[in-house]
Structures are given as C-alpha cells and as structure tokens.
Amino acid sequence: MSEARMMISSVQGAFLKFLIQISKAKRVLEIGTFTGYSALCMAEALQGQGSDAKVVTLENDDEFFKVAKENIESSGLGHLIEMKFGDAKETLLNFDNSVKFDLVFIDADKGGYINYYNTVLERNLLSDDGFIFADNALFDGFVSQVPNTKDLSQFPDSAKNMHAFNEYVINDHRTTKILLPCFDGVMLIQKKA
Template sequence: MFYRLNILRRIVIKNRFFPVQNSIPKQNFYRSSSVLSAFNASDEQYSIANSTKQSPILESVHEKTTALGQLPSVMIVSSLQGSFLKSLVQISKATRVLEIGSLTGYSALCMAEGLKERGSEAKIVTLEKDEEFFKTAKENVESSGLGHMIELKLGAALDTLSTLDNAIPYDLIFIDADKENYINYYNSVLERNLLSDDGTIIVDNVLFGGSVSQVAEGKDLFYLHPIFKSAAEHLHLFNEYVAKDQRTTQVILPCFDGITFIRKRKV
C-alpha cells in the first residue's frame, strides 16, 4: 500500500498523483496495483480468466474497496495478487500469518481463505493505523464469516509489533504499509523473533512502478510527486539493506509491483 490516507487524499485531489507531462513514458509512472509489472492489462485479464475464480466474499470486498475512490483502488492489491496470496498460504502450509497494513481487510481475507484448511489453530493478525480503514476492514471481516480467524489491531505498526506475543512465531508475514518504515518493520520482525525458522516474509511494492530501479541508476524522478519519490528512495534503501543482511536470504520477483521473498539464513 501507498503512504497513508491523510497525506494521499490531498495529493490525489490536487495533483492526480503526479504533476506529469505528456512526454513522460507511461511505464515510468506508478501504475495501479491491478497492472502486472512487465505485462499489459490484456495479459492480466487473460490470467484472471484462466485462474480459479475468487469467492463472492473476496470479489465483493475488492469491488467495494475500488469503489471508494482512486486512492483505495491504487492501494489495494489486485484480485490476481489476492489469489496469489491465498495460494501462497496454502502452498506454504502456514498456520499463523501476520500482516502489516490491513487497508480494508481484502488481503487478510484472501489469506484467511487459504488458511481455512489448517484447522482451529489457523490465525491472521493484521495491523492498521488509519482509523477509517480499520473500521472498514473490521466491517468486512465481521461480515465475511472468517472473523474467527482474523484479529485486527489498530495503531502504529511499530508500536503494535513491540507488544505482539512471540511465544508462537508466524509462518508468513506480509509487509504492505508505509515505505519509510519497511526497514524498521523488517528489523522488528527479526529482532523480536516473530518469524518462524521456516517462515517467509513477503514484502510488497519493492519495485514501485519501476521507479526504484531508476533511483538505483541515479535518474532524476522529476515526474514524481516528492512523497512518491521519497517512497521510491526508501524502497531502494530497504532492498539494499536486506540484500546485505547476513541474517536472511531473499529474492525479488518483478511481478505485480515487485515482491520480495525473505527467509532466515540457515547456519
């Protein structure tokens, strides 16, 4: 997800996200989360058409979120990425999931559907600091029939992470929140032993519409609003930080908006 609600509302309304010029290549802009990096919209629609259809619950929450306006429609993961998260939970046989950044609860619900087969111990803890999004997420979760599996926590994620019980670590941790704190979230997870030894951290938006690689190349992102330019710079710092960290191994996949898979390094 992008930077949080109050700042973005002003930017979206005033600048329509970026003060752009027609001469800037389209692929250089931060694309909607519904567009797969390196693929066009037709490729995504083809992928959706030939993938297992999402449940009516997930479709409804996704549609309601995108109908809230341009901001939530950009912040939410695409329906295809939602199906990917569900499959990932199933493939990994995760039992406990931690999500940093709830938005309207859609991604948590996708992962909850993947957890249903894991029994009574299956649980998702999801963190959100924006009160409006938290309220919407709570309503969506409570009406989904999956509320018994999902615990929503309101507050700044770093504060909440410091209080989470780490007696039973999480098998999968999904980070999709404010970009300036990605390194802090990552360190908090590792330092507090919130990740199980065989668990995986999934980090979203690490390529940020192609802008992160341009930061690495020293290009001037003059077409980006300063807020998003700062996000791209923080994401580059995060990617470099993780790549140099001897505690973990990682791989970045250039799909969706860039996803990093991180696991503890085996001694």
C-alpha cells in the same frame, strides 16, 4: 476511496493464498490492513487448518480500519482474522515473541518497511520455516531508476524508501531473498537456518 490502487489485485490475492497453502502456513501477520481484502484472501487459505490458524492484521488509519472491520465482519471469515489498531512499530514491539508467524505480509507505509523487517527478525516473530512477503518492492517501476539518477527529487518518497529497503535486505546476511518482478514487485525473504 481514492487510495484504491493501494489494494492488491485478485491475482496477487490468489498468489498469497497459494503461498500459504504450499507452505502450510497457519499463523500470518499482515502489516497494513487497508480494506481487509488481503487479510481475507489469506484467511480463506487458512480455512480448515485448525484452531490455531489465524491472520493477525495491523492498521493505524482510522478510516481504513473501520472499512476493513466492516468487510471482515461481513465476510464469514472474521473468526480467522484478528485486527489490531495502532502503530505497527509499537504493536510489533508488544507482541509476545513466543508466538511465531509463518508468513509476514508487509504492505504498509514504505518508510517503515526496514523497521518492520528488523523488528520481526530481532524479536524472533518469524517461525524457522517462515517467510516475509514485502509488497511494492519495485514501486511502479521507479525503484529500478533510483540508483541511476543523480536528482532523486523527481521520485516519490515511497520509491526512494523501497529502494533503501531493497538495498538493506539484499545486503542483510541474516536472510535469503529474491525480488520477483511481478505485481508491483515482491521481495520474498526467509531467515537463514
């Protein structure tokens, strides 16, 4: 798969597991399944957390969905993962908002991050103590260069989209947040009480 660089690293998978364990998260929403690796990492952390522990993962690419489904079904952790195929924006709008997620992991199309973020908050899909983990916040280091450059045509659209997302979140008074310069940049976000 030529998109293999899109998959999180094993260290990032361990970091996600660690966050789930220390936060005692039980319900996880993943936007962007890709191969299913990150869903499996998070499901591994949910083992033994009760019958309501679950990763719900959203994917809209046929090929990725098929690969992820095979990986998840053969893992022994499939009972902890619910896969949903389709447009994430539509799927989020159709969620029963009585279900709250303790962690929302966003690792999908970069142009959709602001929409996903707003929909999760506006539909109240995030639990009171929950947090959002937005991956690729620095997008190969390009994001830090965007504000200092007049000719934005030299940057990939994804870098420009991530810059816009970061600026949007930083200026959003509904949340507290921190941008961690690890992996490809991680924006951790929590609703204000």
